[in-house]
Amino acid sequence: MSKNIAIIAGGNSSEFPVSMNSAETLEDSLKNTEYQVYKIILSGNSLKLQLNNKEYEVNKNDFSVNLEDEILHFDCALIIIHGTPGENGLLQGYFETMGIPYSTCGVLSSSLTFNKIFSKNYITGYGIPVSGFSVIKKDQPYDTKEILKETGLPCFVKPNRGGSSFGVTKVFEEEELKSAIEKAFEEDHEVLAEEYLEGTELTCGLMKTRD
Numbered sequence: 467m468s469k470n471i472a473i474i475a476g477g478n479s480s481e482f483p484v485s486m487n488s489a490e491t492l493e494d495s496l497k498n499t500e501y502q503v504y505k506i507i508l509s510g511n512s513l514k515l516q517l518n519n520k521e522y523e524v525n526k527n528d529f530s531v532n533l534e535d536e537i538l539h540f541d542c543a544l545i546i547i548h549g550t551p552g553e554n555g556l557l558q559g560y561f562e563t564m565g566i567p568y569s570t571c572g573v574l575s576s577s578l579t580f581n582k583i584f585s586k587n588y589i590t591g592y593g594i595p596v597s598g599f600s601v602i603k604k605d606q607p608y609d610t611k612e613i614l615k616e617t618g619l620p621c622f623v624k625p626n627r628g629g630s631s632f633g634v635t636k637v638f639e640e641e642e643l644k645s646a647i648e649k650a651f652e653e654d655h656e657v658l659a660e661e662y663l664e665g666t667e668l669t670c671g672l673m674k675t676r677d
Contacts (some may be wrong), residue, residue, distance in 0.1 A: 507552070581626060581630070582626050582658050597663050617659050
């Protein structure tokens, strides 16, 4: 018996199109397998299944879809949303409530790591060194010279809660800092200025099991 897999794409951030591209790639990779794959688009509070050029509203009470001739239920959810609510624990909590397995880390890990400032403060409590950083909050004054005392140049300016595709600037001169901060504020009301570390970046861990 084939398994019904829901690919959850879209989201409520600027990374909506990035998510849609990722979902298309994943959808293509699962063609001609034992899985029945369905793409569900999240936008605002709306969850809609796209199938055969039609849209069907998802019943949020049990994450099912009425396809007129049958009620569709899902065996697993692949969360391919970049940004909120796919990376910050919200969808993870929803699927745990529904008892539906999902593809990402859990609620606590997602909510903690989505917030860069929380993450840095959390791991420093375990003695793990982190790059120098400064936090800037919207509608509060800041001093560029004080920021650079923590970060040096070059540095990165980025939204605190967001991915790596929007609102991120590598700053080489103090004069560039203000515009970089304003750009990051377009994505979040908290901004992180962070010391640049030169070296090899490891971003994706892969684990192969015996099966």
